[in-house]
Amino acid sequence: MSRRPIIAGNWKMHNNKAQAKELIEGILAGIKDLDADKMPEVVVAPTYTALWQVHDLIKNEPKIALSAQNVSQFAKGAYTGEISIDMLADFGVKFVIIGHSERRQMFNETDEAINEKAKAILDAGLIPIICCGETLEQREAGVTDSHIEGQITKALANLTADEVIKSVIAYEPIWAIGTGKSCDAVEANRTIGEIRKVVAKLYSQDVADKIRILYGGSVKPSTIVEQMAQPEIDGGLIGGASLEAESFVALVKGAM
Numbered sequence: 001m002s003r004r005p006i007i008a009g010n011w012k013m014h015n016n017k018a019q020a021k022e023l024i025e026g027i028l029a030g031i032k033d034l035d036a037d038k039m040p041e042v043v044v045a046p047t048y049t050a051l052w053q054v055h056d057l058i059k060n061e062p063k064i065a066l067s068a069q070n071v072s073q074f075a076k077g078a079y080t081g082e083i084s085i086d087m088l089a090d091f092g093v094k095f096v097i098i099g100h101s102e103r104r105q106m107f108n109e110t111d112e113a114i115n116e117k118a119k120a121i122l123d124a125g126l127i128p129i130i131c132c133g134e135t136l137e138q139r140e141a142g143v144t145d146s147h148i149e150g151q152i153t154k155a156l157a158n159l160t161a162d163e164v165i166k167s168v169i170a171y172e173p174i175w176a177i178g179t180g181k182s183c184d185a186v187e188a189n190r191t192i193g194e195i196r197k198v199v200a201k202l203y204s205q206d207v208a209d210k211i212r213i214l215y216g217g218s219v220k221p222s223t224i225v226e227q228m229a230q231p232e233i234d235g236g237l238i239g240g241a242s243l244e245a246e247s248f249v250a251l252v253k254g255a256m
């Protein structure tokens with residue numbers, strides 16, 4: 001089963017206009033000569049305020065696609081401070097990250113809201129990158145797999161098989177995010193295999209074989225080759241190491 005890998009950079013709340021421009025220009029220069037047929041799908045997720053500028057800078061470069069870091073589950077209306085999927089589609093956005101642990105933990109994003117967001121994204125023809133992952137306490141208590149099964153089951157509720165095939169899941173153990181301590185590649189592979197079993201149980205083996213599942217959590221140029229060598233891992237969702245063009249391009253090359 002061949003699934004095209006994804007290397008996605010989540011810029012989080014970094015980069016003003018000038019910094020976003022410098023970073024994207026560095027990435028574009030770094031991937032310019034890479035063989036498009038061998039490249040992973042390269043995705044960058046700037047802040048909302050940098051989306052238009054980054055869109056403008058990459059619009060003639062098919063090697064790179066745009067993601068948002070969040071979206072409202074509501075179509076329009078009196079939702080101060082929110083951004084709708086229609087607005088993101090206008091900006092040439094292809095992917096939307098939802099359910100990131102930072103949003104779940106700090107901004108009270110619920111499983112129900114994540115499911116509604118997934119539906120809104122898919123209805124608009126865009127692709128959700130649905131994040132899941134356990135805390136250190138959950139891992140130590142041995143409830144990692146059941147916790148993730150709950151998150152995935154709720155996130156995918158009422159989605160069709162075709163919608164799930166189009167979607168992307170990112171397994172991001174919370175204790176590995178921004179800590180420099182990446183999850184052991186073999187263990188990340190095992191957990192992602194468990195996520196595939198959940199998808200197979202909810203849908204079918206065919207759907208489980210087709211959905212792309214990424215690993216995220218302190219992915220670095222020094223870890224990517226081993227991570228990509230794992231059969232279940234289809235790429236990376238990268239925070240810190242996506243903020244420098246040199247390391248992000250090294251991650252892209254590491255996935256080729």
Ligand code: PGA
Nearest residue numbers: 177178217218238239240
């Ligand atoms: P990190 O972040 O690469 O800085 O650990 C990953 C993420 O939160 O997606």
